[in-house]
Structures are given as structure tokens and as C-alpha cells.
Amino acid sequence: xxxxxxxxxxxxxxxxxxFCRVYxxxxxxxxxxxxxxTSDFNTAEDIVHDVFVMFASSWQNFRQTxxxxxxxxxxxxxxxxDRFRKAVRQSSDLKEYTSTDHTDNLDCLISDExxxxxxxxxxxxxYEQRETVILHVKGGMKFKEIARLQNVSINTxxxxxxYGIDKLRSLLNGEVQK
Amino acid sequence: xxxxxEIENNLKNMSLKxxxxxxKKILDDALKAHQxxxxxxxxDKPNIWRIIMNSKTSKLAAAAVIAIVAxxxxxxxxxxNHISSIELLQKIQATEGKLYAGDKIVHIVNEITVYKxxxxxxxxxxxxxxNDQKMSADELDKMxxxxxxxxxxxxxxxxxxxxxxxxxxxxxxxxxxxNEAHTITDSAWYDPKTRKFVRTMETGxxxxxxxxxxxxxxxxxxxxxxxxxxxxxxxxxxxxxxxENPAEFLGITAGVxxxxxxxxxxxxxxxxxxxxxxxxxxxxxxxVGFPNPWGDLNTYYLFKINQADEIIAEIExxxxxxxxxLIRRVLNEQVDKAExxxxxxxxxxxxxxxxxxxxxTVASDVAIPNVSIRHMVDTAKFETYIFATDxxxxxxxxxxxxVDTLNPAERMFVAIYQPKDNDTRLTLIIQSETHNKYMGAxxxxxxxxxxxxxxxxxxxxCKVFRHAxxxxxxxxLSFKNCQVEPSKDRTGLIVEMPSxxxxxxxxxxxxxxxxxxxxxxxxxxxxxxxxx
Numbered sequence: 001x002x003x004x005x006x007x008x009x010x011x012x013x014x015x016x017x018x019f020c021r022v023y024x025x026x027x028x029x030x031x032x033x034x035x036x037x038t039s040d041f042n043t044a045e046d047i048v049h050d051v052f053v054m055f056a057s058s059w060q061n062f063r064q065t066x067x068x069x070x071x072x073x074x075x076x077x078x079x080x081x082d083r084f085r086k087a088v089r090q091s092s093d094l095k096e097y098t099s100t101d102h103t104d105n106l107d108c109l110i111s112d113e114x115x116x117x118x119x120x121x122x123x124x125x126x127y128e129q130r131e132t133v134i135l136h137v138k139g140g141m142k143f144k145e146i147a148r149l150q151n152v153s154i155n156t157x158x159x160x161x162x163y164g165i166d167k168l169r170s171l172l173n174g175e176v177q178k
Numbered sequence: 179x180x181x182x183x184e185i186e187n188n189l190k191n192m193s194l195k196x197x198x199x200x201x202k203k204i205l206d207d208a209l210k211a212h213q214x215x216x217x218x219x220x221x222d223k224p225n226i227w228r229i230i231m232n233s234k235t236s237k238l239a240a241a242a243v244i245a246i247v248a249x250x251x252x253x254x255x256x257x258x259n260h261i262s263s264i265e266l267l268q269k270i271q272a273t274e275g276k277l278y279a280g281d282k283i284v285h286i287v288n289e290i291t292v293y294k295x296x297x298x299x300x301x302x303x304x305x306x307x308x309n310d311q312k313m314s315a316d317e318l319d320k321m322x323x324x325x326x327x328x329x330x331x332x333x334x335x336x337x338x339x340x341x342x343x344x345x346x347x348x349x350x351x352x353x354x355x356x357n358e359a360h361t362i363t364d365s366a367w368y369d370p371k372t373r374k375f376v377r378t379m380e381t382g383x384x385x386x387x388x389x390x391x392x393x394x395x396x397x398x399x400x401x402x403x404x405x406x407x408x409x410x411x412x413x414x415x416x417x418x419x420x421x422e423n424p425a426e427f428l429g430i431t432a433g434v435x436x437x438x439x440x441x442x443x444x445x446x447x448x449x450x451x452x453x454x455x456x457x458x459x460x461x462x463x464x465x466v467g468f469p470n471p472w473g474d475l476n477t478y479y480l481f482k483i484n485q486a487d488e489i490i491a492e493i494e495x496x497x498x499x500x501x502x503x504l505i506r507r508v509l510n511e512q513v514d515k516a517e518x519x520x521x522x523x524x525x526x527x528x529x530x531x532x533x534x535x536x537x538x539t540v541a542s543d544v545a546i547p548n549v550s551i552r553h554m555v556d557t558a559k560f561e562t563y564i565f566a567t568d569x570x571x572x573x574x575x576x577x578x579x580x581v582d583t584l585n586p587a588e589r590m591f592v593a594i595y596q597p598k599d600n601d602t603r604l605t606l607i608i609q610s611e612t613h614n615k616y617m618g619a620x621x622x623x624x625x626x627x628x629x630x631x632x633x634x635x636x637x638x639x640c641k642v643f644r645h646a647x648x649x650x651x652x653x654x655l656s657f658k659n660c661q662v663e664p665s666k667d668r669t670g671l672i673v674e675m676p677s678x679x680x681x682x683x684x685x686x687x688x689x690x691x692x693x694x695x696x697x698x699x700x701x702x703x704x705x706x707x708x709x710x
Contacts, residue, residue, distance in 0.1 A: 019212055023205055032194045041194075048196075049204045056212035115192045118185070137189045165182045172185065 004068040011059050019056055026069065027052075030076050036134040037080040039123035047079040073139045074149060077131065084127055121171040129164035132157055266447055266464055270481065270490050274425035277489070282512035283369050286429045290362040290379070291504045305612070308619035312626045338377070338389040339427050341396040343418040362386070364505075366428040367516035374520045377428055385525060389427075392520035399525075409525055430490055430505055448475060453482070455492060460485040546579040553579065554591050555705045560611050561677040562591060562704040569685075569697055571601040582610045603687035604662050605697075609679070617672070617680040636698045639676035653684040662686060673698060 010018035030051065034044035051072065055062075122130055128150070135141045135149075143161070147154040196204075278284050304321055307313075313321065360381055368375045372393060379387040386407060390397045395411045396418075425431045449465040462485055467478025482492040489510075495503040518524050554562050554577055568575060572595035582588040590610035597603045621631060633641040649670030657664040667688040673681050683697065 016209065016212060019208070020205070023208065027201065027204070028193060028195050031196050032192065035194055036189075036192075044194075045200060049207065052204050052208040053211045056208035057215040059212065060215060114188055118188050118192060122189075133189070137186050138192075165185060168185050169182065 008062070008068055012062055014059055019059070022055075022068065022072075023052060026072055029069075030072055033073060033134060033138055034076050034080060036119075036122060036138055037077065037131060038083065039119070043080075043083060047076055047083070050079055051075045070139075070141065070145070073135065073141065077135060077139075077149065081127075081131070117172060118168070121168050124171055125164050125167055129160045129167065132160040133164040133168070136161055266466070266481065269488075270483070271423065271425050271431050273488055274429065274431045274490060275423040277510055278368050278424040278428070279370050280512050281370075282514060283367050283516055284424075285509065285511050285513045285516070286366045286368075286507075287509040288364040288430050289506045289508050290364050291359055291506075292362065293359045293500065293502050293504075305615045305619055308623055309615070313623055314627075318620075318623050318627075338387075338398060338432075339391060339396055340398070341412040341418060342415045363508075364429070365517070366424075367513070367518070368424050368428060369516075369520075373424075375424060375428060376516055376518045376520060376522065378518065378525075388518075388522055388525055390518070390520055390522045395521060397522045409522060411521070430493060430507055448478070452485075455482065459491055461491055547576065549577050549579045549591075551577065551704050551707055553577075557589050558591060558609075558611075558704075559588060560609075560614055560679050561675065562609055563607070563675055563679075563681055563701045564593060564704045564707050565595075565607070565697065565700045566702045566707060567700050568595055569603075569605055569693070569700075571597055571603045572605055573598045582612050588612065597686070601687075602665060603685050603689070604657065605686070606656055606682070606684040608656070608682040608684070613682070614679045617674075618678065621674075633674070636695060638699050638701065640698050640701055641674040642694070642698055643672040643674070644670070652682075653686075656684045657686050669694075671698070673701070675701070677703070 007018045007022055011022065027048065030048050031044055034047040035041055038044050038047065055072065055075070122133070125133065131150070132146055135146050136143065141149075143154050143157045147157045150157065277286065308318075308321060363380045364377070365380070366375065366377045374391055374393055376390040377388065378385055384407075385399070388397070388399045388409065391414075395413055397409060397411045399407050399409050447464050447466055449463075451463050451465075453461055453463050455461055461482040464481040464483070465478055466481065467475045477497050478495075480492075480494040480496065481490060482494070483489070484491045489507070491507050493503075493505040494501055549557075551564055554564075557579060574596045576594045576596075578592045578594065580590045580592065582590045588611040590608070590612070592609075593607040595605040595607075597605075624631060631643060633643055635641045650668070653668045653670040654664040656670075657668065665687045669683075669685040669687070669689050671683040671694065673683060675681065681701075685697075689697070
């Protein structure tokens, strides 16, 4: 946390080194979050690319006082959500964005079977549940924070999380037909 | 059925690693965007410190920053994610103020331990080394960093009350030759009905500092250059008004008010943790510091608040991983009578330190606002300069006399020229002996390395050096310290005087070449101004 505060301070001064440190520190993490949200590695790559390009060019106006990690996670989440909505608009079939077909390019990057299984199961979750589970478990965000981002009540977020985890358990135990 | 915890754990452990190709592609694009956003590199906050430290001549301007930082000690600030420093300090002082109430006399005792100072002798040696030896660029860079970092060290200000009713800032420090820590007992008695008070600081059986108000006189000890302590009494001035909150100048929080008036730096509370003191008291520990220009937070305070009563229990000041000062609350009680008379009559010569203390000293007057030119001339041990004619965009001048942090026996002077109502160009002249030595040594080193310094010489023999990028940085800090929003087109000049000394001039706005020439040519030795 302390290092992030210093990085933010130096980044605001225009430090390229500070940006590079942020990049090195959070690239893999954000890529994992983006992949979890989209279930598609190519889309995740694009999202993370856009987020870092936007972040790099924003140093003069960067006034974020909260956690840097949360800020970047939120940027990824917003990008993923935009793409999801766009995909929904372009296709009446919601499965376009949630289909397990897209997980193929992700599968080759995940080495262990458990993670592959889990990744496929996550892609089966409704988007709101997936977002809640990913942000809470991988992003370390509190339900209150997620509720603010999703503009819903904390009870709704807790509900989405509970349903999401229950569905993952069912999927992973073969109780739900894909 | 797999438990939810297992799914959560698996999800937590799942991670992707970007390929080297992807890593490079995103970074290249992002850096390109970063570079493109720098449309105005000179004034739009460039990475000044990288430029300063990579450029031979621009390192000179790093010296300028020092002045600003030196009198920016103990800057705390606005907000962070969870708690702002300003809120913390307000809370600490408000809670402390409640202790000074009741029907009886309030007696508060703190113990202040001052540890062996690590920086002053070393930094003086560094400047000497810069003067004596030719250094490589790397050595000079390292030296600059160490010197500037050590300059950032600050002490918790100790406040006392003056006959005018204004606060006076003093500081406690070890003498240069002190080899071990010293403990000072800080006692205060306060009568809530009459607002009379006594404050004493004792080490061993010697009183090294005392301040009291007896209803008619303010009594205060003065420490002479030879370390002798004398008690002086002065009738209160017509403007005297006993402060509402004694916690502003008595006890553990004396000086916090000064911090609350200063919002220059947005330093957050960096960390909040729970802990236990040596006596088992459960405390919440707030870490408040000021990162140096390289982002290292090696100077900070730990405010330890008692969880049970929310009263501050300890303040610890840490520099470079070592505790420099620890203030510990020992006693809060209500008594019928103070141990000293309100006029400190008991403080006769045998109780006062009648010889230079070998260890700890109290440096009075860390900052004295609004001093005269005569005072500056008499106090400075170097030739000081002033404008013979104030710049035509200004309407008044104030000189502040500040302790030269790296060389406490010396003083630093900042002349502040207020702008006229239709102008925003606040103007500063900053001068100190350490600047003279440091800048002189820096120029010498650069010349030894074969670097050419582009001076512009003026009719009165003054020479001006400018470096746009670094001056944007140090002038920004300067104006923020004066509670003024720095303008984008601000100006900073490093001036070498005919006497071989240096002064820094900062103007909060654009100035034409003619205006610069007029300003620089107007600089005269301050002693001659008196003659006029």
C-alpha cells in the first residue's frame, strides 16, 4: 500500500519509471481479472492494453486518492462491462459472450486441470455473478465496494456472490448440464 | 460436494502470466501514450528528479529545492483513502485540549527521549568533501541524493508562548558531540480558571527550558550560543491573549496547531496499525511521513493513540530506520498546587543549566517571522542581499528568519514580497550559508568535470543561472510553502552574488527579460540598504 502511494505520487510528477513499476506490478494481475471477466484471452489482452494506455496518458490529470490496485481493477471491470454490453447489443444470443468456445484460447495458457475446469465453470456464470465473484475473490474487493461499482444494494451483491459460488460448486460437481 | 472455500482458494490461486511479446507490446504502446501526453514538458510536471540527476548542469538546481524543503519541515496534509492527516491532527489536539479542564490545576508530564543525531555532522562533511575533492558524475549524484535526503529531516516543533501572545517555535536536539540518548522530563501545570501556566523541561537536575504566564508577565528561558540558559521576563503586550486551547503550546501536542494550518503537501496517513506499548497499553498507530524526492519514506512520525481513552500516548519520530525522538506520556493528574510559582521564581541560577549542556540543547526560534533587515544583517554570518527597490508588481515585504536545518548554528532568510492586488506574482529571495557552501561546491564540481555553466551576467556583477525544468519543480514547492497556488509560468533564478554567495529568487508568474534585469540589478548588500 505504501509503495503504491509513492508510485502514485511519482506518477503524478510524470515519472516514466513509476509507470513502468505499476505496469510490472499489476500486468499479470489485471490480465487474470480481465480473462476471468471475459473468459477470452484475446479480449482480456485488448482490455488490459487499453487500460494501461489510458492510465499512462492520464498522469497529468491523475488525482486518484484511493487504492491504485482498486482503481486499475475498476478500469478493467468497466472496460469488460462495456465490451459485454456491446456484445449483447450486437448479438441477441448472450451466449456469444459467455460461450465456452471462447475459453479455448484461455485454456492453452492455463496449465493445471483444476484451473481449466474452474475457468470453464466461471464462463458459464451470468455476467453479474461472474463479475461479483471475480472482483471479490481475485480483486479482493469488499461487497460494499462492489455494490457501489455495480450501483446495487450490498444485499444484491451478497446474493449474486452466493448464487455464483453455489453455481460454480454445482458446475464443478457435474450437477448442472451445460 | 466441494466446499465454497476450496473454490475460492482455487480461484485465488488461478493466475495468468503475460507472454514476453505481449508484455513488450502493451508497454511500448503505453509509454508512447505517456510520452505523447507531455505536450508542455517544461511546466507540466515533468519527471524533474530524473532530469536533475541525469543532467550535469541541472543538478545545480537541485540545491534550490533544499531551501524549500528545509523550511517545509513537518508538512502534513489533506486526505487519503481512509483518514486524512489533517483530521488525525485535529482529533489529537481536540482530545488533548479536554484534559486542560476542571476545578483544580492540571498537571501533565511527558518524557522526551532524544536519540543520537545521525545526520548533521555527516552532511557537513559531505559538503566539505565536495569542496575538497574532484568527484565523478556518479559520486556527485550519490552525494546529492544523500545530502538532499538528510536535509529533509525535521523535528517536531516545540511551541512556547511569547509576550505578544504569538507562538514561538523551539526545537530540542542533541549537541553535535553527544554520543548517547538523553531523556528530558517535560512538565506542565495549567490553571483552567486563570489560564496561568508553567512548563519546564529538565534533564538530570538541570532546567534547560521553561516558559510560564503569571497573569502579567510571560517568562521564558533563552539559550545563548555558549549553551548558557537564562530566564527572561517580559510584560505581556497589548495584543496578548492567552490561547483558548493550552494543548497548542503545552504537553505532547504542542506544535500540532502549526501543522493544521498547513495544507501544502498532500501526504496521507500512510499506515494505520494496532500495537502495544512497552507497558502493555493497547494503541492504534498512525504513520505520517513525507517521502523524499525519490519516493523513499524514511522520515516519519508514529502517533500512538491509546485505544481505551483515545488520548495520545506516544509520538515517535523516525529517520532512516532509527528512532530520533520519542515523546511518551507519563502522567495526567489534577493537583491543588503547581510545583513552581507561576512566575518561575524558584528557578534561580543553580537550577538553570549554568554551563553549556554536554548533550541536549533547546534551539529557540526555529522560525521568526517578520524580522527587520537590520536583524538579518546582524544575525547572518554571510553577506545578505535585498532589493534596493521592490519589484513594481509587489506592495510589501516580510523577512522570515529560519534555522538552517543542516547547520543549526546558522540561519536561513526568506524575504517574501507580496504582490499588488491586481497581480499574482509573489516573489521570494532565499539565502543561507549552507546554500552558499553547497552551491559553491556543486558549481566547482561541475567545472572540474568540464561542464560549462551558462551564466548571464548583469551590470551590478550578479550572475544568473536558469534551468527551466528544475526551476519549475523548486518554485512549485516554494510557493506551496507560502500557501500560494503556483502559477504555470512561474520563474526561478539562481543568482551568484559578487561576494561569492548565492541566493534564489522565485517569482510566481512570468517576468520579462527587462523585469529580470531590473530585479537582479536592484540586488544590493542588505547592510547598504540600512545605510540608505
